[in-house]
Amino acid sequence: MALYNQQKLRLYNSIASEKQEFVPIHEGRVGMYVCGPTVYSNVHLGNCRTFISFDMIYRYLSHLGYKVRYVRNITDAGHLTDDADQGEDKISKKARLEKLEPMEVVQQYTLDFHNVMKRFNSLPPSIEPTATGHIVEQIEIIKTIIEKGYAYERNGSIYFDVLKFNEDHQYGRLSGRNLEDMIANTRELAAQSEKENPQDFALWKKASPQHIMRWPSPWGDGFPGWHLECTVMSSKYLGETFDLHGGGMDLKFPHHECEIAQGEAAHGHSPVNYWMHANMLTLEGKKMSKSTGNSILPEELFTGENDFMEKAFSPAVVRFFMMQAHYRSVLDFSNDAILAAEKGLHRLQEAISLLDHLKVSSSSSIDIPAWVQKCYDAMNDDFNTPILIAELFEGAKMIHSINESNETITQSDLELFQETIHAFLYDVLGVKSASENEDATSGKHMDAAMKLIIDLRATARARKDFETSDKIRDELAAAGIQLKDGAEGTTFTTK
Known part of the structure; x- marks a missing residue:
């Protein structure tokens, strides 16, 4: 029997503003969509926290036995610099400033994002679609929304008609905003825009002559609105209604609100059953901001x-630190806090290393099954990782108690204990084991040492000291390290 039939998972549904029992549309299967990065710069730590939170959720759902289709997009077009309908495309702006092709910018920062998430031990999604790869589908859904009377054209741009939509549906339900109040607060702006109402948002924008990223459409050359891509890609790969949609708290309005409106306008029903939002990361008590210098990569x-x-600090320690706060809570990053997390992780790993050396007995004096259920209870309560970690520390205490006192444990309970503590720390929380971290650290030290040796050899060759240069090369080769000289410099491989 799958674990999901034995464990009742409750999660906080943002659109209902309450915890609800999770019941997927199709038994045993989960469709989950998470808004991915806009790839115009290095991914920052706040974004990482969101993606690590949903990686943990993905891992726990998989642990329960669900077959999860996890879709996380790459925004490589359409996201404007002010997160609205005016301004410059973020990727186009970066390309213009650095005199690059937009897709060079996209490639550079997509690779950075993947590398960083891999170091954090995040699992790749099942599907990772791009906005530019789905232009045709975005044009088609715009046609559908126009046909249903919820959008209009102005000078080659297409806008979603929020007032018309609100006659039949409820705009603002996710963010708890009242449309009349929003209109009253923005009435002065109405004359400054080609939109019929300031709350209307772009489905398609006409490209100005200098705009680099542009595609042909029935309304002329242009580019899709930022909100549209997620509606298109989520419905294409997960269906018109799917189980879970996640993202950062900052995306609740307008991005997710607009997604709901687009989905209901196009398909006639709500696109998502459960909306989930991860909270922000602060640095030493202040909001992270590049402009104020209060940020860290x-x-x-x-x-x-x-x-x-x-x-x-190793990626494993940083990830463990993030797991010590609930995904819906603000987490403050500070030197003292992460030092404490590092010590705590080391204590846990030291205790786990004792498991293989515990003596087994004919009976258990500790109720291991009850402790196991407490771990599940924590995660079943809206993925409460702080409570789970507290239970793991209780498990560490039990290990020391069995190792140092008269407490006893049977072989079957020991196996259950080992399986559970490994599953929750390494598989669900996604923290790398101590041995994996040592391997990564060794590799990093190896790279640094080899850079020094290669630099010393280059200096010897520049002085025409070929005896020393050849000696370095030959002795490294004897040790199984092969140097390769090329136009871009010297690289090494190990046998």
Whole structure:
């Protein structure tokens, strides 16, 4: 029997503003969509927290035995600099500033995003579609929305008619906003826009002559609205109504509100059953912001090259630190807090290392099944990772108690204990084991040492000291390290 039949999962549904029992549309299967990054710069730590939170959710659903189709998009067009309908496309702006093709920018920062998430031990999604790969589908859904009377054209741009939509549906339900209040607060702006109403949002924007990223459409050359891509890609791969939609709290309005409106306008019913939102990350009590200098990139944490932390921290420690707060809570990043998390993770891993050496007995004096259920109860309560971690520390105490005192454990209970603590720390929370972290650290140290050796050899060759240069190459080869000189410099491989 699958675990999901034995464990009742409750999650906080943002659109209902309450915890609800999770019942998927199709038994044993889950469709989950998460808004991915806009790839115009290095992914920042706040974004990472959102993606790590939904990776944990993906992992737990999979652990329960659900077959999860996890779709996370790449926004590579249509996201304007002010997150609305005016301004410049973020990727086009970056391309113009750096004198690159937009797709060079997309490739560079998509690779950065993937590398960072891999270091955080996040699993790749089942499908990772791009906005530019679905232009045709976006044009088609715009046609449908126009045909149903919920959109109009102005000067080659197409806008969603929020007032018309609100006659038949409820705009603002997710964010708890009242349309009349929104209109009253923005009435002065009406004359400054080609839109019929300031709350209307772009489905398609006419491209100005200088706009780099553009596609032909029935309304002329242009590009899709930021909100539209997620409606198209989620419905294409998960259906017109699917189970879970996630993203950062900052996307609730207008992005997710607009997604709901587009989905209901096109298909006649709500696109998502459960909306989930991860909260923000602060740094030393203040909102993270590049403009104020109060920000830190993941790589700066891993190397220690930043002005906030006293030392470098491994991705596993950073991830464990993030799991110590509930995904819906604001998490403050500080030197003292992450130092405490590092010590806590080491204590847990030290206790786990004792499991293989515990003596078994004919009876257990500790109720292991009850402890196991407490771990599940924590995760079944809206993925409450702080409570789960508290239970894992209780498990560590039990390990020490069995190891150092008269407490006893049977072989079957020991196996259950080992299986559970490994499953929750490494598989569900996604923290790499101590041995995996040692391997990663060793690799990093190897790279640094080899860079120094290659630089020393290059200096010897520049001085025409070929005896030293050849000696370095030959002795490395004898040790199983092959140097390769090329136009881009010297690289190495290991046998």
